[in-house]
Amino acid sequence: MDSNKKFLNGTLNTILLALFKEHGKMYGYEICQLTKEKTDNTILLTEGAIYPALHRLEKDGLLLSSKEKTNGRTRKYYSLNSSSMQEIDSQINLLSQFTGHLRVLLNQKA
Amino acid sequence: MDSNKKFLNGTLNTILLALFKEHGKMYGYEICQLTKEKTDNTILLTEGAIYPALHRLEKDGLLLSSKEKTNGRTRKYYSLNSSSMQEIDSQINLLSQFTGHLRVLLNQKA
């Protein structure tokens, strides 16, 4: 109620795509940690949201995955599917536009 | 799928509060039109979303309403309930913060 969790709704897929675009390959757990750090603990991606989202994006052909074993633990790395780059950029641009307009509505053009 | 409609999810209530803060009293239909104009037809608030949202905000004590007859048509005007101003500002600030962090994740700090 008094958190900003609900704002995330609808933006998660695109946030993930943008993170992959900047950071290359990443795995789920890492994304949760990184996002938390980058946003001063305000955007907290839950695993219950992130793993299904990654599966969805892979199924939709926007992500590719590969498993790697590191320190005895298996990580599932994802990265952008370059053959869907147009679609990926399009989605990121849409969200950028949206946040821009949103800031106009919120009167924080700066 | 290829629109930015889904991004709206979770932000509608707060957008409304911000609009009221800037524009004073407004009625539902007007808000739909104004938002459309202010965002170059990209943020399209549907009536099916906006009317329930206005009812909710009034029920929660954040908005006050009054009916007025203009040109034979009845308008239901809403405005901020000044006694809830603290809560209202808090919600707007939360969304502002969120969009700020979102832009960091999207790499569009400017």
Add this chain to the structure above:
DNA sequence: CAAACATACATAAGCCTTCTAGGTATGATA
């Protein structure tokens, strides 16, 4: 002058996304 369009409100069913809560497994730390 009738049809179409714009204004203005409202609600219900369904969809989609996320959250909560739970589960499994390994390595490190206390």
Add this chain to the structure above:
DNA sequence: TATCATACCTAGAAGGCTTATGTATGTTTG
């Protein structure tokens, strides 16, 4: 050896928006 951190996963419930529909009045157009 118990707890915590890492690392994955899924199911059920909750919540918010879209789509579709309904009502009613005023204005424009053919």
